[in-house]
Amino acid sequence: MEPAKVIEFPVLNRERFSELLRAHHRGLVAYARALVKSEAAAADLVQDASVAAWRSLAKFDPSRDFPTWMRGIIRNKWREYCRKHRHEVVLDEDALSRLERPFESAADDGALFARLAECRRKLPLAMAEAVRLTYDEGRSSDEIAALTGATAAALRKRLERARSALRQCLETPAPKS
């Protein structure tokens, strides 16, 4: 008897696929930015990965999480670029899996950025201020040094610690409320 044929069919239509991209693209671009040199290259990577995902939609397992699948495609595209241009793949599997963690407890971009805002509220005051002046107000380190009285080196260190604290916070599952 012939084995039953496996019929591959797309599990997402174009409309649903676009909706999912809309719900996740901001996190995906930030993820890609951790792999490549510029924001523009990160956006290109997400665009390429989206088109590749759309072409291989039949391979998408609906029991899996869409953004996790997309991050996998982004990683493959990135490795492909590294190979093609003989760049060293600088991140090992450990480093790559650490990049997954901040996304694990967020269902979509909305949840991710809400969680980030919540984590920012938990930062010590000086760190929160350094983050606000740097990112939200887009001030230069000289300006911030003048405003806060900290040296540029101290400010750099403070921002580094703030980002590290935010990462740890994002990796902790959100408290059930």
Added chain:
Amino acid sequence: MKAEDQLIDALLREQARNRNADEALLARIERGLDASESRARRSGRGLRTLLAAAAAIALAAVVFHLRQPTGDESLAENPENAVPPAPPKSAETPRDAGEAPATSEEAPPITARSMMAAETSPAEPVPHGSERLAAADAPPRLRAESAALRSADAATNRALNPWRRAATQPESRIELRGDRSGFFAVREAILADAAVDPDSVRIEDAVNHLHYRFEPPQEAIGLITEITSCPWNPGHRLARVALHTGSEGPPVADVRLVVRFDPAGVGRYRLLGHPADENGPPEPADLPPGHQVTALYEISPADADANDPSFVATAAFRPGSGDRRTVSSKPRETTPWAATDPGFRLAAAAAACAMKLRQAPEVEAVSWDELADWARPAVETTGANKAGRSAAAFAELLEHLAAKSRAPSD
């Protein structure tokens, strides 16, 4: 910065933009998906065309053979004639004409032409263009199709300057003089719903009929350079070089503006408009106070993850009194399109508007509504001054074109 730190940095930057979506990126992705879908449809059609072409060739060969039973050259032995009509890949996606695919996994679609050519003329490389199809004694159907293909290839060539390779031609000089009044006539024709002759629209006129707002320069001449993602081709970049002279200052003489591309990041580039650039180096120009010149380049990066494409623009000039001086400017890393300066977006809207009016296939998929969106931030951020007025008038023109494109055609 370590990758994990970079990730949090990117998240904080995105959060600071205070938006729910990067609409420009989503629009680019949608265009990428559209292109992928139509390519998939074409490859199905390509096979059918191949079979039809093979049948046509066989029929033509039989007819030819019957007519010239003793001819020295049979059609089958002459690859010039044996090349079948190709599915018009370059006609449907002229954006790709003469270019490497944007991403590595995209093998060029196999066309009937390339397959047949490989079989019939193994020794000769097949030219990309359609010249080979022009054989005068080809059957009429082949002639007609080759003419259609030629005209589609020509559409890009007619509308835009050719690409230049940064490795072999890193320098481009920009013509600084010029009469911008040309675009005002085009504008009047559009608002009067009259027909516009594509050849009468000049990209450099469209870009430079607008007045841009710049910070007052520190030297007699100010030079601004920027790179952003190319809004009509996700694989490309768009660069702006803007020169302005001190609004208060005296005129400057003998001004030359040269742009030098870095081949480490730039594969090819083309100046949008200013076709004079192709006819030898422009003469040095004397510029009145307040004069502005903006030039836009479309850049095809050397590869997707090499150095960020870059260049240096240098203006050499003689101030009212004193020795020759130079000012140079180099863009910072590529700015995402959504975060690009409103003046740059306005200039890109003007260039794309002229490209559409010139019927350049590259911008066919970009709607007039999108162009109006690009121009809007400049209207909103400039006040009731010359820059604000020119941006508002241009935005109005784009709205008119958008409304016209939405109206049912009769």
